[in-house]
Amino acid sequence: MTEQNVLDALKNVTYPGFTKDIVTFGFVKDIVVENTTVGIMLDITSSADEVKNELIEKGTAELKKAGFEEIHVNINAPQAPRQMSNSVSGKNIAPHIKNFVMVSSGKGGVGKSTTSVNLAISLAMQGKKVGLLDADIYGPNIPRMMGVDGQKPEIQGNKLEPLKAYGVEIMSMGAIMEEGKALIWRGSMIMKAIEQFLRDIMWSELDVLVIDMPPGTGDAQLSLAQSVPITAGVTVTTPQEVSLDDSRRSLNMFKKLDIPTAGIIENMSGFICPSCDEESDIFGIGTTLPVAEEFDTELIARIPIEPAIRIGGDTGMPIAYHKPDSETGKRYQEAASKLWEFIEKVNAEDLAGNAGVQPTTPPGVSACSTGGAAAATPARATEGSSTPVENTEGVKMAKKPASDESCGTGCGCH
Secondary structure: OOHHHHHHHHOOOEOOOOOOEHHHHOOEEEEEEEOOEEEEEEEOOOOOHHHHHHHHHHHHHHHHHOOOOEEEEEEEOOOOOOOOOHHHHOOOOOOOOOOEEEEEOOOOOOOHHHHHHHHHHHHHHOOOOEEEEEOOOOOOOHHHHOOOOOOOOOEEOOEEOOEEEOOEEEEEHHHOOOOOOOOOOOHHHHHHHHHHHHHOEOOOOOOEEEEEOOOOOOHHHHHHHHHOOOOEEEEEEOOOHHHHHHHHHHHHHHHHOOOOEEEEEEEEEEEEOOOOOOEEOOOOOOOOHHHHHHOOOOEEEEEEEOHHHHHHHHHOOOHHHHOOOOHHHHHHHHHHHHHHHHHHHHHHOOOOOOHHHOOOOOOOOOOOOHHHHHHHOOHHHHHOOOOOOOOOOOOOOOOOOOOOOOOOOOOOOO
């Protein structure tokens, strides 16, 4: 019996949630063969016990079929992140999800959804159990990009089952609402929808939930940060200065909301010619690095303009999965690896928490009313901060009008 016999047998073991086998993924690291005795080491990237158990069971079965009698399957897996309890990290309405990644941008049109899709798929291809939440309520494009447009989630009791594609669990307003229908919602409805996407979707025990946020720094971002402890924030930008101006606001938002900043992804960074593979500078290259240094974070990746990215997004065939050997596919894989390293660092140092951004307005009291204004400040305001405090809706505190008319902030007090 030889090592090749072992590899041939293990090619019949598919990684849970995927169609590729563990040999193709490169998870088989050490093989020791002595007559009909074999020992193998599988180096996987998921900490889920069910993944380990399934691989041991299937690997043992296939090796027995190949004629081995004594089989030892060892698993090398990352340490499971410590579960953050509400008493330590504030509020967490989805505690069965281990990590949350907020993908944000200061403005629209910079490729944030494309980045979210390809990051999620790349993490899944690296063996993580991944979910992708399309929280861009007004522009839910994730279903088309993931190839599930037209599919509707199944209802189980009072909850919805997420859609699935490319080893990723998916939920989007685009999978629920009528196609082409405009949503004209106030901020309070957006905030409620995001809470329901976290609480009322039957997400598995995910290693990470990648959340594609609406552009800007408004109600959706604040609501998410107050609902779950965000493990990592990623800002997507393009190289132009007009985009970088808004990216600074996005990075500043991470700081104000106590979100650990994983870094910046510079999208549309150069152009790769589909004919000659030569990379050309169109909008600029590397202009994001000074901004990353300004906010003490890193440039995670430079993603070029490549026709295959647009085609993949339009046809539901993301480049990270369908062209993993392309230059862009490799850069997404590298970005996912860096992101996961950052997530592990945050968990090891216990840095994720949202206790400091929880609203403290008493129940039934408007944040803009005279009685509630002082109580509506985030919890960190009691820590001696000298900066102007904003209320939980991100607007300056407004005194209640002397008359019985609305305060004009849209908070719903009247």
